[in-house]
Amino acid sequence: MHISLSCLSKPILHGYFRSSCSWRVRIAFALKGIEFDQVPVNLIKDGGQQLTDQYKQLNPMQQVPAVHIDGIILSQSLAVIQYLEETRPGPRLLPADPVKRAQVRMVSDIIASGIQPLQNLCVLQKIGAEKAQWAQHFIQRGFEALEPILKETAGKYCIGDEISMADICLVPQVYNADRFKVDVDQFPTIKRLNQTLMELDAFKVSHPSCQPDTPADMRA
Amino acid sequence: ITSSRPILHGYFRSSCSWRVRIAFALKGIEFDQVPVNLIKDGGQQLTDQYKQLNPMQQVPAVHIDGIILSQSLAVIQYLEETRPGPRLLPADPVKRAQVRMVSDIIASGIQPLQNLCVLQKIGAEKAQWAQHFIQRGFEALEPILKETAGKYCIGDEISMADICLVPQVYNADRFKVDVDQFPTIKRLNQTLMELDAFKVSHPSCQPDTPADMRA
Numbered sequence: 001m002h003i004s005l006s007c008l009s010k011p012i013l014h015g016y017f018r019s020s021c022s023w024r025v026r027i028a029f030a031l032k033g034i035e036f037d038q039v040p041v042n043l044i045k046d047g048g049q050q051l052t053d054q055y056k057q058l059n060p061m062q063q064v065p066a067v068h069i070d071g072i073i074l075s076q077s078l079a080v081i082q083y084l085e086e087t088r089p090g091p092r093l094l095p096a097d098p099v100k101r102a103q104v105r106m107v108s109d110i111i112a113s114g115i116q117p118l119q120n121l122c123v124l125q126k127i128g129a130e131k132a133q134w135a136q137h138f139i140q141r142g143f144e145a146l147e148p149i150l151k152e153t154a155g156k157y158c159i160g161d162e163i164s165m166a167d168i169c170l171v172p173q174v175y176n177a178d179r180f181k182v183d184v185d186q187f188p189t190i191k192r193l194n195q196t197l198m199e200l201d202a203f204k205v206s207h208p209s210c211q212p213d214t215p216a217d218m219r220a
Numbered sequence: 221i222t223s224s225r226p227i228l229h230g231y232f233r234s235s236c237s238w239r240v241r242i243a244f245a246l247k248g249i250e251f252d253q254v255p256v257n258l259i260k261d262g263g264q265q266l267t268d269q270y271k272q273l274n275p276m277q278q279v280p281a282v283h284i285d286g287i288i289l290s291q292s293l294a295v296i297q298y299l300e301e302t303r304p305g306p307r308l309l310p311a312d313p314v315k316r317a318q319v320r321m322v323s324d325i326i327a328s329g330i331q332p333l334q335n336l337c338v339l340q341k342i343g344a345e346k347a348q349w350a351q352h353f354i355q356r357g358f359e360a361l362e363p364i365l366k367e368t369a370g371k372y373c374i375g376d377e378i379s380m381a382d383i384c385l386v387p388q389v390y391n392a393d394r395f396k397v398d399v400d401q402f403p404t405i406k407r408l409n410q411t412l413m414e415l416d417a418f419k420v421s422h423p424s425c426q427p428d429t430p431a432d433m434r435a
Binding site for chain 2: 059060061062063070072074075076078079080082083086087098099101102105106108109110112113114116117118122123126134137141142144145146147148149
């Protein structure tokens with residue numbers, strides 16, 4: 001009988017405490033009750049550890065997160081999250097209803113394609129001196145679109161009353177908004193949802209302020 | 221009224237709109253198009269009317285089954301989950317994850333960085349900016365596809381990854397990134413462009429294709 005040892009070992013997340021994309025994966029693991037190991041990739045130190053040849057083997061895009069799970073390496077946080085959804089039992093990270101599933105993906109992609117990549121480290125480094133204003137512009141623009149959409153779709157959570165991948169994407173993006181000084185008070189639905197979600201354990205234990213690689217002066 | 225045809229609000233040259241056109245074609249779903257000219261009149265996507273459809277003020281937006289959806293991959297996976305085959309995602313969870321990974325490398329990691337609203341903000345150096353991020357993205361995609369590809373991006377079945385790849389190669393050509401550097405990407409694109417679904421949906425033959433760009 002062949003036992004795949006890779007299925008018995010814990011998943012490994014290569015990430016960074018402050019990377020919103022890494023945080024999404026940490027939340028998903030926490031919601032599913034999956035224990036995992038972390039291998040920190042410091043995006044700043046040594047010119048950026050994501051740029052080493054070694055890390056490039058794991059993820060040719062040279063970004064975090066990358067996840068070692070079930071004997072494979074996966075990158076792109078939403079691909080990882082939906083893989084967890086399709087291979088691990090509940091709670092659900094996407095609803096059963098196809099329309100609601102589409103709305104979850106739409107909101108997730110507004111954040112994961114429409115906002116975050118535009119304020120990603122490699123973009124900001126290329127922008128240079130005006131990076132704060134650049135990041136602010138695109139987060140502001142994205143939240144101005146997201147607010148009316150969420151006003152339509154949200155119940156207790158982003159889509160109705162069940163937690164989903166959309167909530168997983170929202171909270172780290174609000175953290176980024178705060179970081180780049182976008183006033184989230186302008187967006188009452190986003191603000192309310194974020195407050196509700198930050199009460200939950202999965203969002204607390206995965207927070208950037210309490211990860212293995214959180215710098216001492218940023219610890220909660 | 222669910223018996224009416226879906227309506228795609230898009231632009232002939234928008235790679236994100238093209239993805240949705242390919243998906244409709246693969247699934248054999250007839251649909252109507254309402255062109256949104258991204259350049260004319262300062263950009264028709266910026267009207268209050270279009271903002272009602274899609275607050276992000278981008279294309280595509282799709283009216284289907286009584287709802288409005290935006291974000292091309294959300295639309296495509298909705299079609300997958302509500303319409304019968306052929307499949308746009310494989311059955312195996314690992315392969316599904318690889319399809320999403322490749323799709324997201326393109327739809328999050330490359331295309332948004334050369335999207336119109338970004339290039340407009342970059343200004344004079346936009347061609348070089350777009351080239352840089354497409355080059356960078358294809359340099360990452362090539363070794364990944366080398367691992368995952370069979371006849372198509374992931375093994376031997378067409379998927380959402382292929383739907384994302386072809387329009388991004390079109391963008392690469394448009395911004396003068398030499399795709400010959402990437403043999404797997406080049407081969408896949410050539411294979412896919414032989415298929416009807418990729419031909420009928422091509423920017424050169426849409427209702428809003430300008431006369432001087434028609435095939």
